[in-house]
Amino acid sequence: MSATLFGQSVLSGIFAGSLYALMGLGMSLSWRYLRVINIAHFGLVFLAAYMTYEFAGVRGYSALAVALLLIPLFFVLGVIQQVLILRFNVNEFSSLIVTYGLAIIAEAVIQLIWSADFVRYENRALHGNVEVGTLLLPVADILLVVIAVGLCVATWAAMRFTWLGKALRAGLDNPAIAAAFGVPNQRLLLLVSGFSAALASVAGVFVALLYTLAPSQILSWLGVVFAAVLLGGLGNPLGLLAAGMLIGVSEAITMAITAPSWAPVVPFTILILLLVLWPQRV
C-alpha cells in the first residue's frame, strides 16, 4: 500500500469522523443535560438537509443564507420539543419513544413533501479540492472539519469556562441547590435543547452538501453516531470529537488495507476493548 493511499484514507476517516461528531454533538448534550435520548435529532438533521436542498438547490438561494436562517428556526423547534417533554415530565426511557415517534413523523412528512426518491443538492461553489503534496483535500470536507472541530471546541469551552456551562453542570448535580443560587434551570434546559436542534441544522446542511438524500436514511446513522456519542462520554464535546475520529479513521484504514466489508469490526472491537480494559477513562 502506498503512502498516498494510506494518507488519503486517513483523511477520509477524519472527514467521516467529523460528520459523526457534528451529528452527535446535539445528541450528546441533550442526553447529558436534559436526560433526553433524542432520536428525533436525526429527523431534524434530515429536515434541515432537505430544506437546504429545497431552498439552496431547487430555488437557488445562497447556501450560507439558508444555513443562517435554518439555525434560528431549528433553535425554536428544539425549544418547542423540550417544552413538551418538560410539560409531560418525560423520563429518559420514555424520551426514547417520544423522540422515535417524532422521527417517524419527520420521515413521513419529508416523504410527503419531497417524495421517497433520492434528491441531490449540487453545490458547485464548494466543489474542487486543495492539493497538499500528493494528498487531495476536498473543499467541502475541509469546511466540514473546520465547522465540526470549531463547534466541538467552542461548546467544550462554553461548558467549561462560562457562567452558563457552570450553571448547567451545577443544575445537573443538584437542581434544588442550583435553583437556590438563582440558576434558572428551566430556561437553561430550553437553551440546551434549542442549541442541540440548531446543531442538528448545521449537520443537516453538511449532509445535504455531501450526500444524496432519501427519507429512509434518517435512522441509518443511528448506530455509528450513538457509538461516538457514548464512547466520547455524554456531554463531552472533545471526547465526542476524538471518538468520532477514532471510529472514522480506524474504519477507513481497515478499508484501505483489507477487505472493506470487514471495516466495521475494527472500530467496534477497539471500542469494546477500550471500554473493558480502560473503563475509567471513557
Next chain:
Amino acid sequence: MASVTADTPVIPTRSAAARFGVPTTLAVALVLLLLLPALGLPPFFESFLYLLCLWISLATSWTIISGFTGYFSFGHGAFYGVGMYTTANLGASLPILVCLVIAAALAALLSLGMGAVIFRVRRLRGELFALLTLAMTIVVATIVLNTPIDGGPGKYLLGVQLPRIYDNSATTIYLLGACVAIGTLAITYFIQYGRLGRGLFAIADDEDVAEGLGVPSYRYKLIAFAISSAIAGVIGAVHAIFVSYVTVSETFSSTVALFVILMSVIGGMRHWLGPAIGAVFVTTINFVFVSGDSALAARIVIGLALILATLFLPEGVAGFVQKQVHKRRAAASSNTDTAPHALVPAAPVAAAPTATERPILLKGENISLAFRGVQALDGVNFDIRQGEILGLIGPNGSGKSTLINVMNGFYKPDTGRLLFEGHDLAQMPAHRIARLGLARTFQIPRPFPHLSVLDNVMVAAMFGGAAYPQETARRKALETLDFVGLANRAGAFPSELNLHQRKFLELARALVSDARLVMLDEVLAGLTPSEITSAIAMVRRIHGGERTIVFVEHNMRAVMELTDRLIILNQGKLIAEGDPRTVMDDPAVIRAYLGTSDAEG
C-alpha cells in the same frame, strides 16, 4: 411482641389466587393457542398471531436483562440473529427442535462470554452497557457477513423439515412461536416472583446495596443475561423458518433492538406482562394501518400513537396499573392507620456492659487503603469482640466510613487481613460477607426506590446471613418491620417515608437476616432530639445484650450511653482504643477533635 398483629395493614402481596391463577391462565392460554388452528381460522390470523408471539418473546426476554436488572441492552438483535443463522445453516441437516436448542445454547454462550467480561467492571452499566451491546451486534453482523455463515448472498432455507401437526407446515411455525412466547412469559413470571427476580430488581435499583445485602450480583446478572439471550436465540431460530430467506442487513438492523425497547417501555419494563402488552400494541397498530392508499398517514398515526402512549403512561401500562393498585391499597390501609409510625416500645433492660475479655469476633490486621494517593486507611489494627457495642469515631474524613466499606466488602484493602471465623473478608466479594452474617446500614439511607418497604426488607432476609426461603423471609420481614415500628408502612414505597422512617428501614434490612455483626453508620444523623432518644433505645434493643454492633457516630451523648468500647480514627490511623471515658480523655483524641495542631501542642 415481634409478631404480626391482627391489625397489621394489608400488605401488597400476591393473593393465593394470583399465585396459582397466573400459571394456570398461561397454561390455558397455551392450550387455546395450540387448539386455535383446529377452528379453521384464515391462516392470516395464525401468521399475525405468530408475529405477536415473536415480538412478545423478544420484548419479554429483553426485559429480563434490561427491565428487571437495569442493564439497558441495545444488542438484542445479535442474539436473535445468532438464532436466525443457526437455523439457516443447520436447519436442513438437523431436526428443528435440535436447532432450537443449539440456537439457545449459542446465544447464551455469546452472552455469557460478554457478560463474564463486562459484568466484572462496575462502571459498565447504563449507557456504556448499551454501547457495548450495540458494538457487539455490529461485530457479530460483520463476522456473519464475511464468513460462510452467510457470506453476503443471504441464506435461503430450502430443506428445513417441520413436523406437520395440523397437516400444514406454516401452522407448525405458529405453534412453535406460541410455545416460545408462552414459555417466555412463564419463565419471566417465575423469575419476577422468585429469588432471582428479587435479586435482579434489587440490582436494578442499587447494585452496590444489593451486593452488600448478599445478592450475588455478578452471577445473577450472568444468569439473567443468558436466559434473556437464549430466549432471543430460540425465537430467532423459529423466525428464520418463518421468513425463509435470511439476510444480514435485515437480521441485524437496528429495528429489532429499537422495537423491543419501544414495546417494553410502552408496556412497562418492571413487570413480566408489560413487554407483552407493548408488543401487542405496537404490532397491532403496525397491522391496522397498512392500506396502500394512506401509507404515509399511517406512519404519522403510528408515530403519534407512540408519543401519546408514552406521554400519558410514562411508566408503561403495567407500571400505571401497579401504581393504581398501590394507591388504592394505600388509601385502604390509611383508614386503619392510627399513627404515622408505631412508637418504639421501651427498651428492655440491656445486659450491663462488662469486661473486654469476650472472644474476638473479627480481627483487623494492618488494613491500608489509598485512593489516588490519599491514604484513607493506614495500617489499622483492631478487634471486634463478641457481643459488644463498639464505637467507631473520629472527625470527618478520618476513615470511619471507609473502614465500614472495607469490612462489608465494598472496598478491597491494599494490604491487611480481616479475619472473621477463619475467613479473610478482605479477599471476599460483598455478597459473601453478607452471607457470613455481617450487615450494615448507610449513613444516608439507600433503600431500593422501586421496591416496597416490605420487599426492601425481604431482599435482605432472602440473601443475607440467614438466607430464608421466600415465605419465611416474608414473615421475618414483617416481624422485623413490626420491631422497628414500620409494620403499617410495609406496603409503602421508600419515597413515601420520612428520614426517620428510612433510617429505621435501613435498620430493618440490617437486622432481618439475624446478622451477627451489625455496622451502624451514623444512624442518628439528621434526626430530631426526640427521634434520637427513640433511636438510642432501638439500638439497645437491637443489641439485646448479645448482638455485636459497630456504632459509627458523631453524637457523643449516644456514644457514651451505648458503647462498651471505642476506637478512634484520625487521618486513616487508629489513634486510640479502649474504654469510652478513658479514651475521650486521651490528649491525642482531644487534639484530633479540637483541631489543635501538633506544633501548638
Next chain:
Amino acid sequence: MRGRDIVGATRRFMLAAGLATSAALAATAFQAQAQAPSGPPIRIGSTLALTGPLAQTGAIHKIVGDLFVAQLNARGGLLGRPVEWVLLDDQSKPDITRTLYERLITVDKVDLIIGPYATAGILSAMAVAQRYNKVLVHSTFGIPKMAAYDRQFPAWPLGIDPEKTMPNDLLDALASIGKTPKSIAIVTSKFPSVQFVAVGAREVAKARGVKEALYLEFEFGTRDFGPIAARVREADPDLLFVGAIGLEGNQLLEALDKLNYKPRNHFYVYPTPGPLATSPLGNDAMATTAFENLPPLNKNPEAAAFAKAFTEAATKAGLPYTEPETQAGASWSMWEILTGAIKATKSLDDKVLADHIKKNGSDTVLGHISFDGQNNYGKNLMRTKQVQQGKWVIIWPKDMITPGYTVQGK
C-alpha cells in the same frame, strides 16, 4: 415565507397524488370509449414497500399499478368486470410481506395476487403463493436461481444467469468499438442480488482474459467511500465494474471525483437511474436496463403510451426523475402478463393462467418475454445503457442501440 412554501409544497403534492390517478383515468377514457365494466370487481392483491428503506422504488411501482388499473378499467376492465387493486403497505419488511399476502389470500380473499417490490419481499410472497397454489407474476426479482416455484413468472427478463450475461454483454459492447479493457476492477456491495453478479463478472473477466486489477467487497450501507475510491484510483483499471445497488454508484463516483479521478469506463449493476444520469460525474456510466423510453422500444404504441403516461404521473407525484426505465417497465409488464393471460383464457383460475403463461409467454412493453427455461426464466432481454449528455441511451445489443448513438469507451 419559508413555512408557506412548505405548506404549499405539501398541498401541491397531495393534490397531485390525489389527481394523478383520476387524470390518467380520464385521459385514457377519452381514447378508449369502451363500454363501462360492470359486475363485482376482479380483485388483485399485492403489497408494496411504500414506506421504509425501499420506498423510493416502491413509489414507482405504485404509480405504474395505479395507471395500469385505471387504464384497464377505462378500456372495459377484464372479462367485462372492473378491476380493483387491493394494495397494502409492507413497510419494506419481508415478514410483514408474508403475513399481508396471507391476509390478501385468506381474509380479503382476492381473486389473484401480483408481486411486491424487491427480491426479499418477492421470496416471502412466493412462499405464500406456493402454499395456496396461486399464480405469482412479479417484477424485479434479482436472484433467478432462487425462484423455485413453478407458478411464479418473472416479468423482469433477466434470464437465468445474469451473472454471466450482464458482464458478457458489457464486454461485447466495449469490444464492438475496439475498446476491450485490458484490466478490470470489480467493486461490489455485499447485497445479495448484486454480489453474485460481481462474482460472476470476476469469472467472465478471467475467461475472457481481462486482468483483474482489484476485487473488493464492501458492506451494504457503507457511507465512507473515500478509502475504496483511493484503492480504485491506485488500481487505475480500464473498466470499473461496480456491483452497486441504489446510490452506491453515485457515492463511489463522488468519492473518486474528490481524488480528481475519473474512471475510463464504468458500469453499475442496479443504480438508481436518476441521480446517475443527472450527476455531472455520471457521464459515460453504463448500467443494465429492461426499458427506456427510446426507439426502438417505444416504437410499440403501447410502450409509447405507457411511457408518456408514466412521466406525467411521476411529474405530478413530485418524483425527481420521471423517465420510465427498468422498474417501471418491469412493473408494467408484470400487469400485462397477468391481465393478458386472463383476457386470453377468460379465466381467473390459477392453474389455467399458469399453464397459459408458461406455454405462450407474453408480449409486453419490454418485448416478448418467454418462460421456457429453468425456474420459468426465458430469454435474457436486458440491455446495456449508458449516460450520454445527461441522459440514458441504449448501447447494446446491436438491434437495440438508440438511433444516432454509439458505445462511448476509452
